Amino acid sequence: MTDGTTETGETGRLDAAELRRRTADLLAAHPPADTAPLDFLRARFDAGLAWVHFPRGLGGLDAPRALQAVVDAELEAAGAPDNDPRRIGIGLGMAAPTILRFGTDEQKQRFLRPLWTGEEAWCQLFSEPGAGSDLAALATSAVRDEDGTGWVVDGQKVWTSSAHLARWAILIARTDPDLPKHRGITYFVCDMTDPGVEVRPLRQITGEAEFNEVFLTGVRIPDAHRLGAVGEGWKVAQTTLMNERVAIGGARQPREGGMIGVAARAWRERPEARTHDLHQRLLRHWVDAEVARLTGERLRQQLAKGHPGPEGSGMKLAFARLAQQISGWEVEFLGEDGLAYDDWTLRRPEGVDFTGRQAGYRYLRAKGNSIEGGTSEVLLNIVAERVLGLPPEPRTDKDVAWKDLPR
Amino acid sequence: MTAPSGAAAPTEPAPAQPGADPDLLYTEPEEDLRAAVRSLLADRGGPAAVLADLESGRAYDTGLWRPLAADMGTAGLLVPEKLGGQGASAREAAVVLEELGRAVAPVPYLTSAVLAVTALLGCETDRPEVTAPLAALAEGRSVGVLAVPLPTAPGTLPEPAVRADADGALSGEVTGVADGAAADVLLVPADGPYGYALYAVDAAADGVRVAPGVPLDLTRVPARITLDRAAGRLLAGQDTARAAVTGALLTGAGLLASEQLGIAEWCLAETVRHTAQRTQFGRPVGSFQALKHRMAALWLDVASARAAARNAADALATGSPDAPVAVAVAQAYCAPVAVRAAEECVQLHGGIGMTWEHPAHLFLKRAKADEIALGTPGRHRAALAELVDIPAP
Numbered sequence: 001m002t003d004g005t006t007e008t009g010e011t012g013r014l015d016a017a018e019l020r021r022r023t024a025d026l027l028a029a030h031p032p033a034d035t036a037p038l039d040f041l042r043a044r045f046d047a048g049l050a051w052v053h054f055p056r057g058l059g060g061l062d063a064p065r066a067l068q069a070v071v072d073a074e075l076e077a078a079g080a081p082d083n084d085p086r087r088i089g090i091g092l093g094m095a096a097p098t099i100l101r102f103g104t105d106e107q108k109q110r111f112l113r114p115l116w117t118g119e120e121a122w123c124q125l126f127s128e129p130g131a132g133s134d135l136a137a138l139a140t141s142a143v144r145d146e147d148g149t150g151w152v153v154d155g156q157k158v159w160t161s162s163a164h165l166a167r168w169a170i171l172i173a174r175t176d177p178d179l180p181k182h183r184g185i186t187y188f189v190c191d192m193t194d195p196g197v198e199v200r201p202l203r204q205i206t207g208e209a210e211f212n213e214v215f216l217t218g219v220r221i222p223d224a225h226r227l228g229a230v231g232e233g234w235k236v237a238q239t240t241l242m243n244e245r246v247a248i249g250g251a252r253q254p255r256e257g258g259m260i261g262v263a264a265r266a267w268r269e270r271p272e273a274r275t276h277d278l279h280q281r282l283l284r285h286w287v288d289a290e291v292a293r294l295t296g297e298r299l300r301q302q303l304a305k306g307h308p309g310p311e312g313s314g315m316k317l318a319f320a321r322l323a324q325q326i327s328g329w330e331v332e333f334l335g336e337d338g339l340a341y342d343d344w345t346l347r348r349p350e351g352v353d354f355t356g357r358q359a360g361y362r363y364l365r366a367k368g369n370s371i372e373g374g375t376s377e378v379l380l381n382i383v384a385e386r387v388l389g390l391p392p393e394p395r396t397d398k399d400v401a402w403k404d405l406p407r
Numbered sequence: 408m409t410a411p412s413g414a415a416a417p418t419e420p421a422p423a424q425p426g427a428d429p430d431l432l433y434t435e436p437e438e439d440l441r442a443a444v445r446s447l448l449a450d451r452g453g454p455a456a457v458l459a460d461l462e463s464g465r466a467y468d469t470g471l472w473r474p475l476a477a478d479m480g481t482a483g484l485l486v487p488e489k490l491g492g493q494g495a496s497a498r499e500a501a502v503v504l505e506e507l508g509r510a511v512a513p514v515p516y517l518t519s520a521v522l523a524v525t526a527l528l529g530c531e532t533d534r535p536e537v538t539a540p541l542a543a544l545a546e547g548r549s550v551g552v553l554a555v556p557l558p559t560a561p562g563t564l565p566e567p568a569v570r571a572d573a574d575g576a577l578s579g580e581v582t583g584v585a586d587g588a589a590a591d592v593l594l595v596p597a598d599g600p601y602g603y604a605l606y607a608v609d610a611a612a613d614g615v616r617v618a619p620g621v622p623l624d625l626t627r628v629p630a631r632i633t634l635d636r637a638a639g640r641l642l643a644g645q646d647t648a649r650a651a652v653t654g655a656l657l658t659g660a661g662l663l664a665s666e667q668l669g670i671a672e673w674c675l676a677e678t679v680r681h682t683a684q685r686t687q688f689g690r691p692v693g694s695f696q697a698l699k700h701r702m703a704a705l706w707l708d709v710a711s712a713r714a715a716a717r718n719a720a721d722a723l724a725t726g727s728p729d730a731p732v733a734v735a736v737a738q739a740y741c742a743p744v745a746v747r748a749a750e751e752c753v754q755l756h757g758g759i760g761m762t763w764e765h766p767a768h769l770f771l772k773r774a775k776a777d778e779i780a781l782g783t784p785g786r787h788r789a790a791l792a793e794l795v796d797i798p799a800p
Contacts, residue, residue, distance in 0.1 A: 274800035384699035391694035
């Protein structure tokens with residue numbers, strides 16, 4: 001290795017050529033054809049080519065984030081195994097950036113490598129039956145244990161993807177009910193194999209159980225698994241939530257990608273089902289989908305230039321509205337076939353495919369798009385207050401101790 | 408270029424993917440140009456001054472047009488330097504139109520610097536009949552208009568209402584010609600010995616009568632142009648003339664999206680400003696969720712309109728084969744956004760929004776007229792149906 005010679009002097013950051021060279025070194029030392037996938041992924045992490053913008057020693061090289069695409073393209077061309085980011089999306093998209101920002105050195109060393117390689121899946125224990133959009137109203141409690149080395153957690157969480165597959169969870173719990181709701185929360189890493197953790201499938205409108213209810217009864221969490229200071233959990237959770245919204249609806253699309261492509265293909269294949277009304281509506285949806293695609297593209301161009309635009313706050317809103325309108329259109333277009341459903345069997349899919357299965361499923365699943373990851377109503381408030389600078393709604397709960405709030 | 412109406416539908420199974428990635432951002436020179444235009448418009452007093460000047464009876468704001476078109480050179484942005492222009496592109500012209508939309512400026516930019524200029528650029532630009540009027544328009548020395556009704560959509564070129572005889576004398580009547588009364592030179596499509604042809608006619612020539620109507624949009628006045636054996640100079644004939652006019656309408660429609668974006672931006676910003684200050688029931692009305700959600704939804708539409716308008720401007724600037732799709736998408740999307748923004752602006756201002764003294768009505772009138780101009784959203788969606796293979800039943 002010739003570390004330093006091709007690095008840009010003053011910032012110490014790597015360029016694309018250097019990353020290509022390091023990728024070639026990795027491929028030479030661990031030829032994908034002769035290497036077990038997990039061994040390759042571990043070697044890739046150790047070479048700093050997992051997420052190049054992460055620090056050295058934690059799967060990265062402190063390189064510009066945009067250069068990850070260079071590494072990914074080289075590895076894909078060489079037929080290297082990937083870490084199935086769809087299956088471990090919660091760990092990659094939410095737990096990892098939070099641990100990186102707020103974790104101790106020990107936590108980073110312990111959690112990040114198996115998280116990235118997919119050896120350990122993660123889930124997120126945030127939402128509760130009594131605290132949805134008002135997430136900070138959560139009631140799950142964490143109390144110091146007898147000898148003061150850890151915590152005992154009791155409560156119920158809901159809408160937990162992958163809880164039945166996860167080894168670890170990020171968890172927020174109330175540690176001081178005497179403080180106003182945002183101030184008495186602490187953020188933990190919860191061991192899903194603890195005997196006090198019970199996971200039950202939550203069957204939803206589609207017949208599937210993508211999500212779970214999680215019951216926490218006397219779950220013991222060592223203080224070493226706390227992320228951030230006691231009482232600072234809300235601030236830590238903001239990092240997780242921001243990353244969640246970026247992850248939803250952020251993928252790059254070709255023209256007629258996603259739901260509109262499915263609808264347009266159906267239109268082309270079934271001339272006998274066409275009506276003038278459906279034609280007019282499909283053209284409107286086509287235009288809306290194309291403009292949403294362009295808006296996302298413009299946002300990506302802004303990010304690449306280092307000037308993130310506020311459009312990100314709105315992309316999820318647009319995505320939800322489009323998915324619901326187009327899938328609703330499609331069921332109607334299919335007429336008699338739209339009356340049928342493919343399968344109501346309770347299944348537990350590992351990931352969700354918004355454009356998967358058939359029209360009835362897509363229609364029902366899209367109803368969740370304006371609820372999950374922040375309801376459209378909450379997002380509109382966020383846009384109004386943070387982007388447009390409109391005055392906040394009056395808050396009656398702000399300075400009241402959580403225990404005194406009506407529930 | 409969009410085919411004239413009646414042409415066969417495209418045969419390849421669409422959708423055509425856009426070619427190279429469009430650049431949807433603004434460059435630094437574009438931002439500099441925006442700052443210069445914005446500052447000039449602010450010096451002229453903005454929408455309040457437009458309002459004060461409305462009933463002067465002038466065809467356009469000559470005091471604004473000269474510094475904007477001639478001194479700043481914006482009239483020649485689309486014209487190559489060797490033909491007397493700035494050698495810029497539709498991207499820069501789009502930025503000018505955004506600012507003119509934000510100010511509802513009553514100047515013939517869209518009609519002269521975009522429609523008339525692109526029509527001339529579509530003719531053979533080595534002929535003096537073409538280059539002389541082109542240079543005059545590019546330098547802001549004269550104002551030109553393309554004599555077609557403002558609602559004409561690209562791809563729906565009507566048969567001309569004017570006939571030419573063998574001597575080039577033109578007779579007939581064209582209605583709804585935007586900024587017709589502002590024009591020094593009229594570019595007139597006519598039928599005659601050369602088939603479909605494009606002629607230049609001096610507005611001051613014998614046999615030319617220009618009668619402005621009472622318009623919905625007080626800042627862009629359509630006129631009825633009557634020609635009675637008026638002397639025309641032949642600019643182009645047959646296919647060249649058709650392509651020149653269609654190309655002008657396509658460019659005009661694409662860049663109109665940027666004007667609509669500017670209108671929507673002003674309406675949203677002004678509504679946010681007003682509702683954050685206006686107090687009712689003991690609170691700023693902008694703190695009520697019912698109103699906040701409407702403004703937030705509008706913000707998302709405006710942010711999306713910006714992407715659509717930039718995409719159209721970039722496609723026109725780069726001569727992309729995707730330009731007809733990009734323009735149709737931009738018009739189908741941006742026109743309703745501008746109208747809705749202006750309607751919300753009037754509504755959320757309450758009573759003051761209904762008064763003559765508040766400029767909101769200028770934006771509403773311009774937005775509604777722009778929705779009809781150069782093809783309604785419905786016409787652009789119909790064009791898309793063919794372009795992207797979503798055929799009608």
